Amino acid sequence: MYIASEDRVVTGDIPAQKPPSGYLTPVIVNATPTEATTVVEIGVLQPLSGRLASLGELSAAAAQLAEQDVNRYLSSINAPFRVRVVVADTAADPTKALDQMKALHSRGVKFYIVRTSGEVRAMKSYADENKLLTISVSSTAPALAIPGDYVFRLPPDDNKQVRAISKIIQDSGVKAVVAIWRNDDWGNGLVRGLENMSRARGFEVIRAASYDPQKGEFSTEVGVLARLVKDAIGKYGADKVAVVAFGFAELQTIFLTAKNYPELRSVKWFGADGSTGLSELLVPDAAEFAVSVGGFVSPKFAPARSPYYERVRSYILERYKREPDSYAYNAYDAVWLITYSILKAGSADSEAVWRVFPQVAANYFGASGYTKLNEAGDRDSADYEIWAIVKG
Template identity: 45%
Template sequence: MNRTLYVVLSIVLLIIGLVGGYFWGLTAAPVTVKTFTVPTTVTVAPGAAPPATLTVTAPPVTITAPGAAPTLSGEIPIGITIPLTGVLSTFGAQYRVVAEKAADEINAYLASLGRPWRIKLIIEDTATDPKTALDKVMALHARGVKVFIGIASSAEVAEVKQYADANKLLVISPSSTSPALAIPDMILRYTPNDLYQGKAIAKILWVRGVRYVVPMWRGDTWGDGLEKAVEDNFNKICQATGGGCGVLQGIRYDPKAVEFSVEVSRLASIVQDAVNRYGKDKVGVLLISFEEAKGIFAAAKGQPILGEVVWQGSDGTAAISPLLDPAVADFVVKVKFYNTMASPGVSPYTEKVRKWVRDALGQEPMGYTYFVYDALWTVALAIDLIGKYDGEAIKNALPLVLQHYIGASGYIQLDENGDRALGDYDIWAVVYKDGKYSWAVIGLYKGLTDSVEWYT
């Protein structure tokens, strides 16, 4: 399966180099500063069939390790602030499984090196609510927590950003994607922002034959940003092909809404008008939503015209459990509701994380779940490298760690704003097989070539 580009150099460095002291953090006695140069060979493998491998030799990397006596001991707290309830609870359940397993691995690794410190996870439920997320961050900070992993939505990240910046708290989100948050700050995002996803969704809609898009989206930081990104990119495709297409008037709904009959009735009216003008084969609905999508689909089943056009989703609805409910799953399958989510790279650790989630929850892990594993491991390696627990210092050390790290999501390169650079997107759909509904990856959007590959 074609995946995101990754660098395989670091597998050896991580498995052998780190254990052997390539990334060292603490020593038993004071040491002098050492500077050494490491010639770096990078292999970039698209993973497509037939295999294509490009080898690039990068300039030498110079690393300076500060000589310092150990300053860490005991338990180092890491805040795992995740949506165990609310409209992203599917995300939170997977994040928790992987964080707990990864912490066990990390502590075993530290013990094998004789380190006098361990990480301790403090897991808190943000309820997918921005205010709750901020309250939890503030409360954990008062308890000495300086690193937070797992704040899932862009609305939550936007809420905690000012406090995190002011107090030099490192926040790593595996799933916040709003372009509005793509700025240099104390927030790192191990997933690409929605400027990439917007391009992917626009291309997928076009490839599916949709020429007129009717959007319905969650009216928050994330929804507004993604809707604009899709609209801008779809209009670019239209202009390049001579017109006769575009994004039509849509429905922006209240993120706190729980009943959608009025909004869906308006959506049906817009879609009916578009179908009358352009034909049902050229019209599609773009739904940018979280788990409230179940309520939207329940209402949509009562509007016949909405079952006659294709639907497109996003990362907010990819692989979520509520859409497997038979009450709506038949409609979801009927309208071919395809969803994008950043695709993890492939490494020796990918299958391990996949098995953790499948064994614990009986679910296929979403791409963002792999990013949680990598966030926790890279934070631990950065702490070990610098020998202290300081949010800003850890953030500053992470680019060096990432340069020589391969994790469950492959190679991670951050851009100038601390977001993952570039990316492919898995295409998820609900399928009916062996008498039950389940999620499956049915295709891939390839970022480098702006193209779509279908698996079925």
């Protein structure tokens, strides 16, 4: 785990936390949900097909669990409204994500739980213009840290993640990092951030290739990567060279191409949050490559351990038989944050809810932990778990 306040990597179990007295939390009650005259719909726009489907389905499931828990709670306090989660597939395609938002908005939906930085970029103007409160569970691109807009982001931005990535690389003794990455806000931001940190960490960053994430094959980009890695090995030695690969499920194809190059199999590979927990990287050939290059060690925002965390984790494990990624916990909390903000505002008017949302988030502790936001509407701080693919 990377401890942000100490700028160091430590091992061991993550300790459980308790919120201070007076904080809002999820409330788990056994009350039978009852109907209400008003139903507030929440559009959950997640990739259920395509390159992030294995993670999008977990966030959708967590939001649906939150709907059940929230409505039991609202019934128990005789609140005048209930929530309804409406799930739609974006396929991690920004254009499709915007189309889904527009379609749901046409039926009156004012609240959205969305995913990637690319999708946020596509939806942001429409959300701002129409006062649609939009919460991203996983967007981290620093370019989207914009104060005063209608987008709130529950993970910290990548200026914090690159500190974790660069510290992991520094501790590994690497002197040269060769980068291959998605050509989008998220990937470009990570590479720039890593370059900014590299001198202080004692290594150089060599740009190999960015790629169009909609492509189906990456042989040209991997060929360039192999050539530059070979050059770096000649200068530093294989044990002092690493690859960073910032991508989503398309990394499966990149791994399967890279395994044909001896130089790419001889160095460590590191990643970022966008690929942690992806089932696509666990297919045998891709997983074997990842294990051979050190496990493809990657950091990801760390949810706080608590009974609320365990509720979401056990629900996902029971239904999907795999560990939820960090951002599923954000999806669960997003439903609760919208609910508590409606209660505080005394209205389901999205502008009224938007005004109180930061105050509610600053006083909430949920499945992901503390959700205090900074001036740009992004999570203020967080530690990072360190994930790796290992042979079972």
